[in-house]
Amino acid sequence: MADVAREAGVSHQTVSRVLNDHPNVRPDTRARVEEAITRLGYRRNLVARALVTKRSRTLGVVSFDTTLYGPASTIYGIEQAARTAGYFVSIVSLKTIDTHSVRDAVDYLTEQGVDGVVVVAPQYSASSALESLPAGMPVVAAEGTTHRADVSVVCIDQVEGAKLATRHLLEQGHETVWHISGPPEWLESEGRLQGWRAALEEADRPVPEPLAGDWSPRSGYEAGKSLAAMDGVTAVFAANDQMALGVLRALGELGVPVPEQISVVGFDDIPESEFFSPPLTTVRQDFDVVGRHCIEVLLRQIDVGPTAFERLVVRPSFVVRSSTAPAR
């Protein structure tokens, strides 16, 4: 910066003003400085800037297994929105999620001087970790829940999504709908289970015992085999598309035609679902939007202060394809 100042024949302060779009700079000095900057290929040092402004313009993201479609898409949305707003994104992906690991990750990010943190926290354990976070750091939870008044939440309405799926099946004339649930520690499992049960009860239908899955195609496959062995199963709602894929595979192996004999619905609408055999009817979640909302909320919190607690719920939509049909 000193070099640029010398080159342009001004003080380093003026260079700083040009860099920060300060109004009080004469156009021609500004031009001289800008020219010097490009001539010297000068890049400012954001670390030094962060030291004095106490703002690093970096946001932290803590997530569990960024390899999964949901987290990956959410983070993508976060990153795009953050960069557009001029922020960097520093990521920590946890293999095991518990109160300590989330706390540690946030501490770690805090040392680095992040201005705020998004915790992608679809598990109860992660959500409870939110409770113990140090106050003062702006935090928003994506897909989480919390009792704290100073932590904002952005999430997709899981209950509504499950209702959409279940009602669709009921409208097709199915007597009831079986459910393959996700792992119990996930909020999304709980929400989908609730929505499914509520839709069934609203329609006065029997509520079968849900089958426990773990999000993996394999668990869906096992559940699918169990279902095929039972009597009277005509409609299945799997808590995600991977498990629905497993169901499709199991039924295919056993020669049970889908959707003729059994209708199947998933949840997520991963890019592959449209090309499953048969193409999967599913609930679409717009993770991108969730990511963008997270950044909006977080930046607002950073800028206007901790008063601006918000809770944003994104509505899912329903995609009908060929894995569902009217009951015979």
Next chain:
Amino acid sequence: MADVAREAGVSHQTVSRVLNDHPNVRPDTRARVEEAITRLGYRRNLVARALVTKRSRTLGVVSFDTTLYGPASTIYGIEQAARTAGYFVSIVSLKTIDTHSVRDAVDYLTEQGVDGVVVVAPQYSASSALESLPAGMPVVAAEGTTHRADVSVVCIDQVEGAKLATRHLLEQGHETVWHISGPPEWLESEGRLQGWRAALEEADRPVPEPLAGDWSPRSGYEAGKSLAAMDGVTAVFAANDQMALGVLRALGELGVPVPEQISVVGFDDIPESEFFSPPLTTVRQDFDVVGRHCIEVLLRQIDVGPTAFERLVVRPSFVVRSSTAPAR
């Protein structure tokens, strides 16, 4: 830090020494300082530290569409390895990849003061962007290629993987193998195309015109329909699993039995492949390992200086499942 020093009755230098595990500190003073640190809940300011050491302990990652399975897994590996080594990871994911956007991303990261950059650059355009990067910044390319002597590369042997797939099909007695390729601007498309062609030529077989895909299941679906309409097609090698899924879907729709009439092989081994109908024979890439290697190489480059250029090739493996069978 001043507070801690006061609390422990020492100077802030001594606190700094304790924090950095400096040997010249008496055990009891060290204990006093450590106690003061925990009592005050002190966290050091890494920004200030970075300013004076000129090391931010942050690594940058530039990637295209982090939603895709390959990049997401690679980045996961990178993040794990980096954090283990005590580094932060700052991510930039590009929606369009060209020389300028990659350059801009690296510049952006440079301003932030990253100690090194991993460019996940499976496209030619990204690779060519590597050529124009400013010298001095340690850079490693994951899945890229470059003529620069100061940029290390870590990649998976695409040619070998394609040969594995093609030879497997040939060994099953198929006369030749058809290929659905990825988009031409991707290095991986090129490598897989080459490997497929080489394996065919080695065995003195006719080389059919490849069908152009774009990685999406839809493009595989279209290609599958074309293939079904042709005579004598008994074996297909799709350049990724998503396109293979599309092929499976198209053949299923048309009533062409897989693998009885047509055998299908994919590439990547995404978690879903095992549960396709039928389960997909495919080439497995260990993205995790690639990510870890990238960090190893990058850190070596940062520590020992720019002399340590390396090129690391990871071998893919082959997974036989039920989508391939002997030719009739």
Next chain:
DNA sequence: CTGTTAGCGCGTTCAC
């Protein structure tokens, strides 16, 4: 409109 001065929180170099 522009320059001067001070200091952000730390590590490094020297004294002691």
Next chain:
DNA sequence: GTGAACGCGCTAACAG
């Protein structure tokens, strides 16, 4: 083994 001074590159506050 420990402390005092100095400076990393920048912005804020004030002076001119």
